[in-house]
Amino acid sequence: MALSAEQRDFAGRLGHDFARPDLLQSALTHGSVASTVRSDNQRLEFLGDRVLGLVMAEALLNADGAASEGVLAPRFNALVRKETCAEVAREIGLGDVLRLGRSEMLSGGRRKEALLGDAMEAVIAAVYVDAGLGAAREMVLRLWGARITSVKDDARDPKTALQEWAQARRMAPPRYQMLDRTGPDHAPVFTIRVVLDNGATETAEARTKRQAEQAAAEALLTRVEADRHD
CATH class of the missing domain: 1.10.1520.10 (Ribonuclease III domain)
Incomplete structure (x- = not known):
């Protein structure tokens, strides 16, 4: 055809x-x-x-x-x-x-x-x-x-990087919680929160759960790394 x-x-x-x-x-x-x-x-x-x-x-x-x-x-x-x-x-x-x-x-x-x-x-x-x-x-x-x-020298996805960060400090793996899902079925928006054992947390929104989890993990990893260097 x-x-x-x-x-x-x-x-x-x-x-x-x-x-x-x-x-x-x-x-x-x-x-x-x-x-x-x-x-x-x-x-x-x-x-x-x-x-x-x-x-x-x-x-x-x-x-x-x-x-x-x-x-x-x-x-x-x-x-x-x-x-x-x-x-x-x-x-x-x-x-x-x-x-x-x-x-x-x-x-x-x-x-x-x-x-x-x-x-x-x-x-x-x-x-x-x-x-x-x-x-x-x-x-x-x-x-x-x-x-x-x-491609970045450290191209690990943020979820993997955050989990390795937590494991290196003898923490439990990060926990991901879906807080909300809004928008129509063809264009949903997911709100995800990630939490560490030490109470550190970040929230992010994205069009898929995976993207929202990645964004939340990246934001939290950036913050805890910055706190470590302060």
Whole structure:
């Protein structure tokens, strides 16, 4: 089946001319609209996650020949996590061409981080199956761009960093409490509080629980580190 005009434009943004258009169509098809004649992107997502991991591991080794595994691992995790995949997906307008069922469309599926991240991985796999690792590598490196060289030396996610901070001081792991959820289903706002054993606490809001937890952890880690240096 030939690509639609919107799908051809999207393929242009990817920089790839598909010999098998059906691969891109499958990559853009969410399970909510799949059928016996229209496969969804779950299998491609599974493969794309592994292709992305290989490309990023290779790129990080090439970018820093002296970095240890302990330094490379958090950088790797920062580059392949769902949030980063979704960020790249937004930059190339992937949500605009996702094929979704009615319920997902009504609930704002085109903006959901999980759906975008999964679809981005599926698109990577579609290019890999269509033209091989070289083509997939070229596309990923171009789309991820400066993220690869600018990823922080300490790229641990804030929740991990805060937990390690607490463990180093013989504290229990940080506790996360959801204080509120507001807004419509397609654009919720979560308010999360994080608390340490010593009573230190911070609160943050974000569009997903994970993002709110990360933001709260980052704010609290920044504060306790600043207090330590005062």
